[in-house]
Amino acid sequence: MKRVTVILNPMAGNAHQRRAIAKGITEWRSNQGWQVRLRETRRAGDATTFAREEAKRNDLIVAAGGDGTINEVMNGLVGTDTALGALPVGTGNVWVRELHQSLNPLHAARQLADGHVELVDVGQANERYFLLMAGIGLDAAITREVRSADKKRLGRLAYVIKSLPVLWRLRGTRTRISLDGEPLKGNALFVLISNSRLYGGVLNIAYRAAMRDGMLDVCTMMGDSALDAPKLLAGILFRGYGMIEGLEYRQAREIEIACSKPLPIQVDGDAIGTTPMTFRVVPQALRVLLPRTTEIN
Structure with a gap:
């Protein structure tokens, strides 16, 4: 350099x-x-x-x-x-x-x-690129409520505080997801489309994600209301994808999402709009400088 x-x-x-x-x-x-x-x-x-x-x-x-x-x-x-x-x-x-x-x-x-430089994949939501993940539904609704001043004053606690009224109002929304042409339907509470593993810097929701595999990892939580959230969240923590009703883990290169009513969308923590939206992976599109000891999958 x-x-x-x-x-x-x-x-x-x-x-x-x-x-x-x-x-x-x-x-x-x-x-x-x-x-x-x-x-x-x-x-x-x-x-x-x-x-x-x-x-x-x-x-x-x-x-x-x-x-x-x-x-x-x-x-x-x-x-x-x-x-x-x-x-x-x-x-x-x-x-x-x-x-x-x-x-x-x-x-x-x-x-x-x-450090050393490596090429990594990025995701794309319509015309906006993302490095980490895109969230549709619950987390995007919370993100939309949190202001910069809240984060500066309260840190991560701001997200916890703002999540309570969002959870109270949470209802499943009839959603159709196309994963490389394969349909997935249900009442969506939260959909995560991830290029990396860590969610919020803490949870490994998309635990199989790799930033150089040419794929995006898609985790879906389907349910009717916030009453279904504890079961689904526990399933995520214990990696119960496919075993708990409403919890699915897929991979795809292109994902199309349409809902019966617009759901909010965030990428890398910033609100960017609402459904419908198309997401795709852009392989090896970004050069990143990494610490010498860091290896990317």
Whole structure:
């Protein structure tokens, strides 16, 4: 690496984390001889615009923020020869956890300095790319309720608090899913389309997912209301797919979802719209900079 741009979300994290990033950049310049430029976002979409601009003249673009910032940056890098790196400054930091990268921004910067580049698959929801996963129904409804200020003030607790009224109103929605042309029907509570294993940085819902297999993993929870959720969640924890009614695990290259009424959709933690929507895998579409000790399936 010689030419690097760091795209920082100044609204994410705290002053201590931003000082750690500044120190990491200083070490890159002095120890690695990297030419490092820093750009700060001001509004949604800036990170994608900046990444597209900087990809033309940089070897590496580093997203400094949460998973939403990383998603925006990678949307500007898909299909280019420029690699994506990440420094954790967010709430969940699921991508960083997926890589077993340090949650300390300075330590993470040092890991990247000694890292290696690999090609990985990405998912695509209509025109929006995602690195981790897409959620339809329950989790997207919760995501839509959580504001940036809530996450900054409460961290992950914000999702727990906002989930309670969403669960109270939860009802199954008649849904038709096409998995490479194979139909799956039922009353959907939650559908997860995953490119990676960790959900929320904690749960291995899509436990067979691999980011270089040319497939997306699809986990479906079908039921009538929130009363079915405990049974289904327990089934996920104990990997009871196919054994518990309403719980299925499939893999596909293209997934089409249509519902009797629009269900919300989120990708990598950002709300992007509602059903109907088509999802597909884009194999080997993104170069990522990984810590030296990280291996991707």
